[in-house]
Amino acid sequence: MNNRFLPIGIQDFEKLRTFNNVYVDKTRYIYELARTSSPYFLSRPRRFGKSLLLSTMEYYFRGKKDLFKGLAIENMEKDWVEYPVVKISFGANSYATHDKLLSVLDDMLNDLETKFGFEKNSEDPAIRLKHLIQSANEKTGKQVVILIDEYDKPILDALYTEYEEQNRQELRSFYSPLKDCDQYIRFLFITGITKVSHVNIFSGLNQLNDISLTQSYSSICGVSESELEKYFMPEIEALAQSQEMSIEETKAKLAQMYDGYHFTHNVEGVYNPFCLLKCFSDKDFGSYWFESGTPSLLVKTLQNQPLELTTIINGRKAKEDQFKNYDPDSKNMLPVIYQSGYLTIKDFDKAKRIYTLDFPNREIEDGFINILLKKFVTVPYDDLGLAIGNLCDALELHDLDKALNIIKSAIA
Incomplete structure (x- = not known):
């Protein structure tokens, strides 16, 4: 144990490997994905290792073979070709306004242009991204690898505000070169918490391969x-x-x-x-997940549509299209709850193609009830004893009728 270090909060693969942190080897998944040139999308809850996955991909495509000694991919990959990598991460900033999004896009593109030795050729982020991809291909003679982390954060940060639609349109424009530059792209991988309708964001990128619910990649993170x-x-x-x-x-x-x-x-x-x-x-x-912060997406959604709380406790039956895609124009909050990590798949009826969703574990169930419901539901301490403890007890005993009555009374 003396020489074992746990990579808490470490999202850079090189740092993790250099300082001898324990690494759960996911490289066989990366090798399988890299064998194709398909553009991929992966949705996972926060704190689930998405950023570390993309960092691992970055060093793999940069040909950093020494970092992968002893891992599965060391024996699987024979060539270790170095590709130009364009990595874009929205995770480190807040995007409550359109101006903030534009400022961050400008900073990110400045850094990438400096990295590749290019001059800024436009004020339009989409034009700059297209120029960056084409020029990197021309300069290196190799197709470009593009990794986009937390693509949806600028939308989620502005959810239910006047800037939500502005940020969505800005991102739709920014991502548009991904289709036009297909011939210059070797590999494209996009991560996020939610899968916002591609009609709204990735216009024209209909061939995006969503592996979020794919059996062979179910353990790619975590x-x-x-x-x-x-x-x-x-x-x-x-x-x-x-x-x-x-x-x-x-x-x-x-x-x-x-x-x-x-x-x-x-x-x-x-x-x-x-x-x-x-x-x-x-x-x-x-209860570490909640101590690290309640996702603003879930908070905003519950504030906007609190009555829907009654539909998600003690198991929820749903078809795939009811929880897989988040539509900002819809009042269906189930995709937000599921994709935020508060519900997970517990059962599946093959004949009817119906899933059963429920809390994944005790930490999430207790946190959801004790933190979120306390925040959004005022439970009266009257003669019937409708306290939050009663609600916890009702759910513990799977007494759905009693739980619903408590919630309905509180939000009536």
Whole structure:
């Protein structure tokens, strides 16, 4: 354990490998994806390792073979060709206004132009992106790899404000060269929390391959049950000793608290990696996901449409199109709740093609009830004892009628 370091908050693959952090090897997925030139999209909740995945892709396409020693891809990749990489990340800023989005786009494009040695050729971000892609291809003689992280954040930050539509239109324009420059692009990978309708954002990029619910990529982010035992047995043993529990009891408690995410049906459950690492670091079963901040997207949605709370507790039946795509013009909040990580797939009726969605684990269920419902539902302490504790008890006992009555009374 002395030389083992947990990569809490580390999103750069080179830093992770250089400082000997534990790495759950996802490189076989990257190799499989890289074998094609299809543009890909992946939706996952926050704190699920999307940024680290893209960073790993970046160093792979830059041909940094030494960073991948001992990993699956070392023996799978024979050529290690270096490609020009254009990486765009919206995760580090806030985009509450259109001017802020324009400012960040200008800064990002300035950095990329400096990196490749190009001059700014326009004030229009879309024109600059197109010039960047074409010029990088001409300068290196190789097609360009484009990695876009948290593509939807400028929209989500401005949700339900006057700037939402402005930011959406700006991004639609900014992303438009991705279709026109297809001949110059070797690989395109886009991540986000939500899958906003492509009609609104990726106009013309209809061939985008969404792998969010694809069985073969269900564990591309997060830590699967088999990976937990393969990579973290020393941490499990230390946690068990600290909590005065057996190994099996500790594993069961970990599963109860942080496991349970299923991004399609009939697949191995996935642990939230951030919460798992924090638990191992603190040697305590805390509620780390909520402590790191409640997603503004979910808060804004609940504020805008609170009555829909009654439709998501104790299991929700839904068809794929009801939770897969988020339409900003729709009043359906289910995609927001699911894609934010508060619900996950628990069952699937093959004959009817109907999914059952529910809370993935105890941490999320308790957090949703104790934090979000307390924030948005005022429960009266009257003669009937309609307290928040009663609501927790009702859900614990799967007493749906009682839970609904409490919520309806509070928001009436």
